[in-house]
Amino acid sequence: MIDAENISKRYGDFMALQGVSFHVGKGEVVGFLGPNGAGKTTTMRILTGFMPPTSGTAKIASHDVFFDSLEARRNIGYLPETVPLYTEMTVRGYLDYMAKLRGVKKRTEPVRSALEAAHLSDRADTVIGKLSKGYRQRVGLAQALVHDPEVLILDEPTIGLDPKQILEVRELIRELGKDHTVILSTHILPEVSQICSRVIIINEGRIVAEDTPEHLSLLVGGGERLHLEVAVPSAEIPALLVRVPHVLGVEPGRRRGTYEVECAPGMDCRVEIARQVVSHDWGLLEMRPLSASLEEIFLKLTTD
């Protein structure tokens, strides 16, 4: 559905994007992850036909965004990062106008269902200028849906929302993922592992990784890691635990009494570690496996 081939974008001397290629298949929900300034918004703007790439091609539903721009745009629902809205219009009026601009002929039903999907039905006749940020974000989401596009391109859809609203929006995106193709950009990592089936990580204009969250975790995690918590912390614990067979390293954790134990790939150190903790009377409180969090993957891939 979304095909980006070797996209580059230059602003004067600055290369915002270099050789960006990726594909998103029908029905996928893909997360586009990267630090601020990495090129996420630039990529999205190119995909939506707002700006042309310096080189390379992008296709949405097989329509080239530059040469067949109008057709490509018909298939896209876009939520820009800034969520721009016409604050003097009512929600319903705005959605109706947006639907008109996208060629929707009979608009009452699409507008009603977009309002419902975004949980805006009770605010439909409120002037947008009077809505809170969370509601405005939902209006932005609704306008991306109102013409029932194949592809949804969402730039930071949960930014600035409170935790409850974030949950609602994520749930909505998950729902939408069932019959739309979605690409969303964010730098909120838990969001990605919760909603996306695949992650593309971009840094300084280049794609540095592309895979499922689980695979990436393995890629960067290296071995198996354990989170250990004991009741009686002691300075000698790391030194003693490291001697357990197959243990590669023991690091104290953030809280007192917690440790991170790195175990050789494929080996299960848990039984032996548990035995050590109990026999030394350190008081085993908790032991659980840790996979490399997306945070670590992200930082690792974007800071070298």
Place this chain on the structure above:
Amino acid sequence: MRNTFAIAGREIQFYFVSPIVYVVTAAFLSVMSIFFAWYISDPRGIVATMQYLFGPMNTLFLFMIPMFTMRLLAEEQRSGTIELLLSSPVRDWELVLGKYLGVIVLILVILGLTLYYPFIMSRFGNPDFGPIVSGYLGLFLLAAAIASLGLLASSVTQNQIVAVVLGLGLAIFFWISEAIADFVGMPLGSVFSAVSLSPYLPDFTVGIVDMRNVIFYLTFVAVSLFLAVRSVESRRWR
């Protein structure tokens, strides 16, 4: 074309709730009414003609219209809504034309509001309607030309103040360009003289509709709008 009407419709809707539009229109009508009253209250009696009223209306339009056009594109660019417009299946020229149509409708409404002058005249006298109609035509064409300059000005900036000042500056420039043609020396002077908006109104007000003048105004509008479309398009490349 449907998009053009949709966009025009939205602008018109906005003009209806815009305080600036009401204030400026009220000021315009007030000033014109004073002129009108002063004109018809000449104790010696007057010829029932609108001829001398079109001049002041003209001058006031020069200042008013850039105020109506200043936000047309500048505000979209400032607030970021242009991003949604340009990523919708709307052609750039449909956008510009739609905005232009919106302000044209506003101009027609304001002109319509001045129709009570000839109406009052017809109650007390016997005005010749030919020149009145052609006078309104000339005024409308002039207003359309100023509006196209205002839209062009709005398309090159995000700042409404810049848009209004630039629009006003352009309008005044094309208004006085004939007068300053002499100062500028020959080759340039004839260009200045040719593009001037001002020389034609007097003819319209006395009933002369010279098609060459009509075509001049229409061409003027077409060129300005063309440049405005290019300006919008160039946003995509920046």
